[in-house]
Amino acid sequence: MPQTLIKNATLLTMCAQNGSKPFEGDILIEKGRIAAIGQNLVANPKATVMEGRNRLVMPGLINAHTHSSETFFRGRYEGMPLEIWLLYAYPLLMGPVIDDRLLYLRSLLLAMESLRNGVTTICDDFFDPPAHDLSRLATVFRAYEDAGIRANISSAAMNVHTLDALPYARKVMPLHLQEKLDFGPPMSADAYMDYCRSVFASLHGRAGRLNFMIAPSAPQRCTPELLQACHALAVDMGVPLHTHVLETKTQAVTGHEMYGKSLIAYMHDLGVLSRNTTIAHSVWVSEKDIAMMAEAGCSIAHNAISNQKLGAGIAPVRRLMNADITIGLGTDGVSSNDTARIFDVMRVAGLIHSVSGPDHDQWIRADDILTMATIGGARSAMLENVTGSLEVGKAADLLILDLTTLYFTPLNDIVKHLVYAENGSSIETVMIAGQIVVHDGRLQTIDEAAILAEIRELLPTHLAAHAELEARNAAFHSTMAEIHRRATSTDIGMNRYAGDPGT
Template identity: 65%
Template sequence: MSTILIRNATILAMGGEQGSTPFSGDLLIEGNRIAAIGPDLGDPPGSKLIDGRGRLVMPGLVNAHTHSGETFFRGRYERLPLELWLLYAYPLLMGPLLPPRLLYLRTLLLAMESLKGGVTLLCDDFFDPPHHDLDRLGTVFRAYEDAGIRANVSSAVMNIHPLDAIAHGRRTMPPELQARLDFGPPISAAGYIDYCRSALAAFQDKAGRLRFMIAPSAPQRCTPDLMLACDELARQWHVPFHTHVLETKVQAVTGQLFHGKSLIRYLHDLGLLHAGITIAHSVWVDDDDIAMMGAAGCSVAHNAVSNLKLGAGIAPLRRLIDAGVSIGLGTDGVCSNDTARIFDVMRTAALVQSATGPDHERWVLAQEVLKAATLGGARTALLEERTGSLEVGKRADLIMLRLDSLAFTPLNDIVRQLVYAENGASIERVMVEGEIVVEQGRLTRIDEDAVLAEIRQAMPAFLAEHAEIEARNSVFLPYFDEIHRRATAQDVGMDRYAGTRG
C-alpha cells in the first residue's frame, strides 16, 4: 500500500472539528484513504513526502450537475433562453449518432478540464438519444476511468413528447411541423428500468470511483409511472434520483397548466420529494415549495452561471439554505456555461446573490458557497461519506494550491479569496483516490497535447455536420419563440415565485 505524507501545509478540511477554519499541519494518506490529519505526524517509513509549505490543501471540488454531451459546443450560442437553446444543443431532428471515438473524446475533454480546474467529482447527466445503449454508456465510463476522475454518470430519460411537455406546445406548433416530430413509441418505464439494472450491474463502483445514477429528465417530461419506477430503483441502489425542476418560468407555467400546482408540489404528492432526490436548478420555486424541500431534506444543484446565460433567473439560495436544503454547485453543460470551472460558479453564485435585495445580512457568505462546492456537492451525489471533506477514513480526493500566487497575495482570508479571487490558476496538484492525477498543472494519466490535437482535427467535419442539423431545426424556432413569449407573459400565480424577484 502506498503512503503519502503532506507535511507542513495549510489545511482547509471543510468537515470534522476544523470545518472551514484553516490550520497548519500534516496529512497522511494510506492507499486511497486519509489516515491521519494533525500537527507533526512524524515520518512514516516508506512514505512519499510532499512539502506543503506555502501550499493550501483542501477537498477536491464537486461539479454537482453537468452534461458531457455539450462539450463540443463551447461558445456556440448566446442570447437564447432555454426553450430556444434546446433546439440547437438538443435538436428535435437529430443527426447520426456521434461515432464512438468522438463520444470518448468528448467525455475525456470534460474530465480533463474538470481535473485541471480542481474538480475531483462530477455528476454527468449524460443524454444520448434516441436509444439507451450499454456500449455507448460504457464508452463514457471508460473515458472517466482513463482520466482518473470520480464520477456519477446517468443515462437521462424522457418519455413524453417534447410538445406535450411544455405549455402551449401543441396549440402553437402547426400540424405540418408536428407531423415531422413523429419519434415512434416512447420507452416504457419497464424498459428503462431494465436498462438501468443492466447499467448498475455493469458499472457500479467501477474502479472504485465511478457510479451510475438514475436521472429522469424532468417531471413534465416523464410519465408518473416512469418517475416512480426510477425512484424505487434509486432507493434500492442508494444512488441519486437526479432530475431538472423549475429551471425557467416556462416550466413554472407548465406545471400550473398541466397539474394545477407547482412541479415541486407535484413531486411531493407523488412521494418523490425526499433526501435521495437531487434537483437541478430550482430557480422558480415559491415559499411553499421551499418549505416542502427543506422538510424533505432534498438537495439542489445550483447552476448560477448557466441560469444567467440562459436567462432562467436567480435561484433563492438564502431561503433554500435557511429551509435546510442541501446545496451543491454545478456548471451545467459547457454549452450553457462555456467552461467546466467550478471556481467560476463559486464566484458568480456569491456575487449574484448580492443583487437579489438590499438586506445585506441575507446575502450568502463565501463559507457557504465553498461548502456547496465541496461537502454540499458530495451530498447531492450521495457520496458525502466518501468525499467532499478532508477527514480520517474518507477517500483522498484533494487539491493543493500555491499560496504565493496572485489570487492569494496579499493573504487576507483564504476562504473568501478562494471564492472571489481564485480561478484555478493556483492549482499545483490534484489527487483522486490517493492517486496524483494532476502534477504541476499537467495531467498524469492523459497525453493532453495528443488528445487536444485529435479533437481539433475532428472538429471541422463534426461542426459542419452539426450546422446542417441546426439549419433543419431552425424551422421550429419561431414557434418555440412564441411558446416562450406566451408563457413568460403569463401572470397566473407567477407573483408567488422567487424567480420573479431574483
C-alpha cells in the first residue's frame, strides 16, 4: 500500500497531548497506519498527496453499542417502553431465522449507513435465535469485511428463561400463555465456551479489523456459570465482555427482587466486573454501583437517543465521569433509535444532560461528548491502542470534513460545531486502516445502489412474515405492560429517578 500524505489540514487528534484542540499540520499514512503527524512532512515520490486546506481531519467515530438485528425495523415502532417493544422487535414466539442472504444484507446495510456518516468502528451485539451458529456469524463477519468497516461482533448469549429474567412475570402472565413459551433445553456454559473458542480460532482478527467480543445479554438472562465463564474467556482473550445492565426501572427492580441487590452488585459478587466489562446503558445505577464500576475499571456505552425513545431514563453521565469511568457513545439498534449516526447521538447527549440541575458548571461540554465518540468509545471496545485518536502507530481510521459547508459557517469553534451543528453531511472522505471507504459521498467498497435495490426487492416478504409474528406476540402485550407498570411504581430505595438525569 503506497503512502498517503494529507497536507495543510486542520487536525483534531483527540490524543492525550493535544486533546480536542485543533491545529494546522500534515498527516502521513503508510501501510494502513499513521506514520507521522507534523508540519511540512515529506512523502516518497509515489505517495498519494491530498490537499487539506479548509478541511478537518479527525478520528473516525466509534459506535460503542448497536444491534444489526434491528436494521430492517427502522421507523416501525414508537410509544413503547423496552419490555413491550422487545415483544415485537425480538418476538418471544419466534419464526424461522432470517435467511443467509438477508442476514448478510442486514449487516451490510448497517455498515453502509455507519460509514457514510463517519462511523469507522461498530460494536455489534446482534441477536440470531435460537442457537449460535458459526456459519451465520461468519456471514456477518463477511458483510463487514466487504464493507471495509472495523467491528467487534457477537451474537447475544442467554440461558435463563425469559419469564425467570423478569420480575412478577410468573405471577402476572396467564398459565396458558406461559405454556406457549417452550424454548427447549437451555444452553450450558460449556457449550457456549466451545462455540466461542471455535470463533476465536476461525474468525477473530479477520481482515485485521474484525474481532469477536463475548456478549452475555444481561446478568439476569444468564446463569452465574455462564457469566463467569464468559468473563474468564474475555479476560483470557483480551476482548470485551459486552452486556446490558440497568437500562430500565424494571431491570433495577429485577436485581432487588431476584438477588436482593442491584445487578451491578450481583455482577461484582460474581467477579465479572473488570476492565474487560463494557456495560450498555447504565441508566439506573446508584452511587454504590458507580463506586463498584469505577473500582473495577468498567466502561459504559451511553445510548442517549434509544434510552429516550424507549422511556428508559437518562443515565447519570456526569456522576460516571466524575468517577473516572470510561464512557463511549452508542446508537443502540436502528429500531430503538432509527439512525446509525453517532453525530445524532452526540447532539442529543450534549443537550439532555444540561437539564441535570442548576449547577451549570456540572453540565457536559462538547469536548467531553467528542471524547466519548472517539477515544472513549475505543477504550470501551478495548481498541484504544488501535483507533479512536490520531497518533503515530495507530490505524489510519479517520474522517476528512469540508469546513466550508453550511454547518461550519461561520466557523467559531470546531468541536462545538461537530457536536451541535454537524450531521455528517460535511464528510468528504472516510478512511479505515489507510483504505478510502467513502469519497465524495460515495461508498468505494460496494455498489450501494445495487445493494439497496436488492434489499427493496427481498424485504417485503420478510417484513410480511415479521408482521405475522408481531400479531402472534401481541397476546403478551398486556402482561408486559403490567410488568412495566408494577416495576415503575415500585420503590427500590434509590435516591434518584432516572427520568431526572441527576449529576
